[in-house]
Amino acid sequence: MSHETQIKGERTFFIIKPDAVQRGLVGEITKRFERIGLKLVAVKTAVATPEHVEAHYTLDPEWKRITGEKTIAGYKKKGMTPPSEDPLEITDAVLKGLKVYMTSGPIVCMVWEGPHAVKIVRKIVGGTEPLTSDVGTIRGDYVIDSYQMADADNRAVRNLVHASGSVKEAENEIKHWFKPEEIIDYKLIQEQVMYAPEIEGVFGK
Numbered sequence: 001m002s003h004e005t006q007i008k009g010e011r012t013f014f015i016i017k018p019d020a021v022q023r024g025l026v027g028e029i030t031k032r033f034e035r036i037g038l039k040l041v042a043v044k045t046a047v048a049t050p051e052h053v054e055a056h057y058t059l060d061p062e063w064k065r066i067t068g069e070k071t072i073a074g075y076k077k078k079g080m081t082p083p084s085e086d087p088l089e090i091t092d093a094v095l096k097g098l099k100v101y102m103t104s105g106p107i108v109c110m111v112w113e114g115p116h117a118v119k120i121v122r123k124i125v126g127g128t129e130p131l132t133s134d135v136g137t138i139r140g141d142y143v144i145d146s147y148q149m150a151d152a153d154n155r156a157v158r159n160l161v162h163a164s165g166s167v168k169e170a171e172n173e174i175k176h177w178f179k180p181e182e183i184i185d186y187k188l189i190q191e192q193v194m195y196a197p198e199i200e201g202v203f204g205k
């Protein structure tokens, strides 16, 4: 596979979390990926088990350390004291909350495909904490929550969606949630309009 084909066929894993399903935001959220030109190659509803959620977040053995460090840095940047100085202790608490949150109702799992799919979807999703995620992003537009509020109540930040953070993470997560036969290879007509190297014939002239 050429480098170009790899980029065009990049895939990312995405979850519409239980709060977003309850808020009736499935259509709003899905629309954003459709309108930018990404291709939906797999979708299903599910109710996740705590074991499946824990395995999802620990697919990357570094996730615990990185997430803990990110959280500590976030607190310090705002001049606040983090709940602990130990990144792993922080993430253990986050993971406990995540298992409750992510299994609290139905979720929608998706695989989106297109050039730079991982980065494009993260851009549209926005930063982890709704308090600081940019206006115009999913987490910035549809919900209010903060680490401060969530940690005080010993729960996970409710930020509506999950999106893979890297191509490697996406590959692992897609395998974790979907069987190969659940992912469909197909062409969208608009791919020609967006990416065809030769435009003759594509625009109808």
Ligand code: GDP
Pocket: 067, 070, 071, 094, 097, 098, 127, 128, 147, 150, 151, 155, 156, 157, 158, 159, 161, 162, 163, 165
């Ligand atoms: P994401 O990739 O932007 O979803 O963020 P992470 O992979 O770092 O964290 C996974 C999920 O854990 C987030 O989406 C939040 O729901 C939750 N979470 C992350 N960090 C914290 C935290 O410091 N406190 C709380 N309460 N929840 C957190």
Ligand code: MG
Pocket: 163, 164, 165
């Ligand atoms: Mg993540």
